Amino acid sequence: MKGETFKKYFLLTVIALGAGVIYKVAYMREAFYDAMLSGFQITNTQLGTISSIYGTVALISYLPGGILADKVSYKKLLTISFIGSGLLSLWCSTMPSFGMIKVIFGLMGVTTILTYWSAFVKTVRSLGNDEEQGRMFGLAEGIRGVSGIIASFIVMGIIQVAATEVGGMKGTLIFYGVIYIAVGIITMILLPNPKEVGTERTFVMGDLIAAFKHKGTWLVCALVFCWYMVYCTTSYAIPYLTNVYGVSSVAISTLSIIRAYGIGIVAAPLAGFLGDRMKSCSKTLAYASIMGVALMAVYLITPIKPEFLMVPVALTLLFSFLVFAARGIYFSPMAEAGIPLALTGAASGLISVLGYAPDMFIFNIMGGWLDNLPGAQGYRYIFILAIVFLVLATAVGFYICRYGKSLKAQGK
Numbered sequence: 187m188k189g190e191t192f193k194k195y196f197l198l199t200v201i202a203l204g205a206g207v208i209y210k211v212a213y214m215r216e217a218f219y220d221a222m223l224s225g226f227q228i229t230n231t232q233l234g235t236i237s238s239i240y241g242t243v244a245l246i247s248y249l250p251g252g253i254l255a256d257k258v259s260y261k262k263l264l265t266i267s268f269i270g271s272g273l274l275s276l277w278c279s280t281m282p283s284f285g286m287i288k289v290i291f292g293l294m295g296v297t298t299i300l301t302y303w304s305a306f307v308k309t310v311r312s313l314g315n316d317e318e319q320g321r322m323f324g325l326a327e328g329i330r331g332v333s334g335i336i337a338s339f340i341v342m343g344i345i346q347v348a349a350t351e352v353g354g355m356k357g358t359l360i361f362y363g364v365i366y367i368a369v370g371i372i373t374m375i376l377l378p379n380p381k382e383v384g385t386e387r388t389f390v391m392g393d394l395i396a397a398f399k400h401k402g403t404w405l406v407c408a409l410v411f412c413w414y415m416v417y418c419t420t421s422y423a424i425p426y427l428t429n430v431y432g433v434s435s436v437a438i439s440t441l442s443i444i445r446a447y448g449i450g451i452v453a454a455p456l457a458g459f460l461g462d463r464m465k466s467c468s469k470t471l472a473y474a475s476i477m478g479v480a481l482m483a484v485y486l487i488t489p490i491k492p493e494f495l496m497v498p499v500a501l502t503l504l505f506s507f508l509v510f511a512a513r514g515i516y517f518s519p520m521a522e523a524g525i526p527l528a529l530t531g532a533a534s535g536l537i538s539v540l541g542y543a544p545d546m547f548i549f550n551i552m553g554g555w556l557d558n559l560p561g562a563q564g565y566r567y568i569f570i571l572a573i574v575f576l577v578l579a580t581a582v583g584f585y586i587c588r589y590g591k592s593l594k595a596q597g598k
Contacts, residue, residue, distance in 0.1 A: 241545020243295025454514025
């Protein structure tokens with residue numbers, strides 16, 4: 187019994203450690219934006235194009251990825267995902283042309299979403315019984331955050347000891363490539379073959395149609411879309427501190443790692459706790475949106491002078507806390523919106539496709555602003571965009587809360 191328990195948690199640890207790093211290369215812009223510009227010798231607009239390509243491929247992969255996870259062994263899918271991502275990272279470390287970089291990031295959309303995401307969720311679920319699901323997913327999320335922080339600080343060390351920024355980028359990509367392949371091999375060797383479960387309910391097209399027609403799907407989709415738009419704008423907070431306030435690269439790397447990976451470990455569980463206490467995650471998100479508007483307003487009126495530096499630094503951390511808190515619970519209002527449990531898979535697939543749609547276009551737009559507008563003006567446009575969608579998120583959040591209460595009153 188003890189041996190089985192140890193094996194279960196060991197496997198969970200290995201899988202979650204891999205989950206904590208598999209998206210690092212695809213989302214390197216969040217922590218190492220300026221290093222990517224120098225290392226790949228590309229512009230803000232080109233980096234936005236790379237991000238949009240990855241986002242587009244990832245977006246169209248959510249639904250087929252869920253179907254694939256029901257058809258193919260998750261052991262095979264996870265192995266393919268890690269080894270494939272590792273090979274792509276090593277290819278990227280050769281600093282290929284911009285055209286090849288676009289191909290690499292497009293293929294990463296396949297290895298990190300189509301073959302990975304749903305398979306990861308299914309694997310974590312298989313490691314525990316019905317009474318252990320919360321524990322399994324909670325531990326997985328915590329381990330993901332910890333492994334992400336550790337990996338990012340190792341990468342920061344690689345960049346610091348490298349002779350050039352290009353050398354630092356190469357070292358980073360090689361490091362992640364080796365880690366991905368190692369996790370893939372460990373997964374292939376240690377992960378048990380899944381048992382056939384004949385009674386498990388599989389995806390049917392009728393679920394997708396029913397979810398598409400359900401009002402709650404579109405309400406939650408609107409909420410996720412608004413908050414994801416806001417999340418996309420936060421990746422430019424760090425470059426803003428560097429390029430406008432002149433914060434050193436060493437200080438900014440530490441801050442960016444804390445912002446991108448450390449805050450979520452605390453923010454998401456706290457948001458879930460508050461949502462449960464308030465008996466409405468949609469209301470919690472609405473209040474978070476209001477606080478976000480206030481923080482962004484202060485951001486816009488803060489003078490761009492060295493003596494005011496700590497104000498935008500503090501605002502960046504506080505705003506990131508709100509955003510990562512929201513990310514942790516913005517799928518939770520599905521129950522409030524009346525989406526039946528049986529439609530959860532189909533609804534979440536549709537919500538993911540539409541809610542994460544900003545990946546296809548927003549980084550091109552914001553990168554263009556930074557390339558074509560002088561000084562801090564491009565960043566101001568980005569912050570105003572965040573305010574607009576925070577206001578919309580406030581309205582949607584309160585509407586879902588009201589809608590949920592009306593459903594309860596009707597006994598639905």
